[in-house]
Amino acid sequence: MGAESRRRMRDPDCTTAPDDGARHKGVPTARLARLAQGVGEAFAELLAVLAPVECVCCGSEDSALCGTCARRLRLLCTRPFRAEGQAPALLTENGAAILPVVAGAHYRDELAQALLSFKHLGQGRLASVLAPALGKAIRTAVGDGAGICLVPVPTTNAAFRRRGFSPVHLLLGRLGRVGALPGLHVADALKKAPGPGRGQKGLGRGERERRVRGSMTVRLLRKRSLQGKACVIVDDVLTTGATLAEAARAVTAAGGVVCGAVVLAATRPPAAAESPAHGPVTPGPR
Numbered sequence: 567m568g569a570e571s572r573r574r575m576r577d578p579d580c581t582t583a584p585d586d587g588a589r590h591k592g593v594p595t596a597r598l599a600r601l602a603q604g605v606g607e608a609f610a611e612l613l614a615v616l617a618p619v620e621c622v623c624c625g626s627e628d629s630a631l632c633g634t635c636a637r638r639l640r641l642l643c644t645r646p647f648r649a650e651g652q653a654p655a656l657l658t659e660n661g662a663a664i665l666p667v668v669a670g671a672h673y674r675d676e677l678a679q680a681l682l683s684f685k686h687l688g689q690g691r692l693a694s695v696l697a698p699a700l701g702k703a704i705r706t707a708v709g710d711g712a713g714i715c716l717v718p719v720p721t722t723n724a725a726f727r728r729r730g731f732s733p734v735h736l737l738l739g740r741l742g743r744v745g746a747l748p749g750l751h752v753a754d755a756l757k758k759a760p761g762p763g764r765g766q767k768g769l770g771r772g773e774r775e776r777r778v779r780g781s782m783t784v785r786l787l788r789k790r791s792l793q794g795k796a797c798v799i800v801d802d803v804l805t806t807g808a809t810l811a812e813a814a815r816a817v818t819a820a821g822g823v824v825c826g827a828v829v830l831a832a833t834r835p836p837a838a839a840e841s842p843a844h845g846p847v848t849p850g851p852r
């Protein structure tokens with residue numbers, strides 16, 4: 567990945583919705599974004615096919631993600647790992663994990679750039695590479711477990727209005743359509759609770775966790791569907807873990823039995839950035 571790509575990458579640790587002006591190569595971004603909003607994945611895929619695009623990672627004229635970068639991205643996602651140990655909001659004061667989390671990969675390089683671009687435009691080529699990576703992480707987490715509810719973390723209302731889609735819901739929907747989630751049930755049960763602006767950008771850990779607490783709730787009509795059910799929370803990026811902890815709290819409050827969480831990518835805290843790679847995945851939350 568070139569220096570330009572790295573420069574354009576944003577650290578999601580600073581924001582839950584890293585959409586503060588990242589640009590995309592090769593597509594008339596503003597017009598395309600307006601067009602793509604609210605029309606769903608199918609139309610976004612059509613646009614990606616029709617519009618002359620460059621790879622969001624290396625800029626080569628190919629598709630939204632060239633073959634080389636797609637291969638690199640897949641390589642980054644070959645070994646899902648347990649990631650709760652690097653999320654301070656998911657640890658007690660004694661360092662014990664309160665929620666096991668399986669991450670598909672570290673948030674870096676081609677994966678970071680592709681995920682960021684996907685969140686802006688939902689480009690079909692990106693979804694087709696990102697969805698299997700999420701599916702692999704989910705399968706690692708649940709093993710052969712069946713009857714488990716996958717509960718996606720809701721996007722903020724503002725982000726949804728801006729993008730016209732929720733990245734996690736779109737990826738899960740894609741996995742469901744291709745039969746990649748056998749025995750699992752996607753329960754779109756969480757929603758953002760009404761409240762003041764919940765932006766977390768630039769906030770310290772304590773303030774960030776206070777803002778997130780109470781920010782989600784289970785939809786009234788979905789409460790019964792969760793009661794007594796084994797649930798796994800699903801999100802795109804793990805940062806401090808405050809969002810997953812809040813989602814788990816809301817699902818538990820509605821009677822769901824939260825076994826763990828799955829994320830597509832986990833950021834590494836600065837102190838751990840140079841630590842050795844994680845070992846093999848231990849058995850998932852179930």
Ligand SMILES: [Zn+2]
Binds near residue numbers: 631632633636
């Ligand atoms: Zn490329």
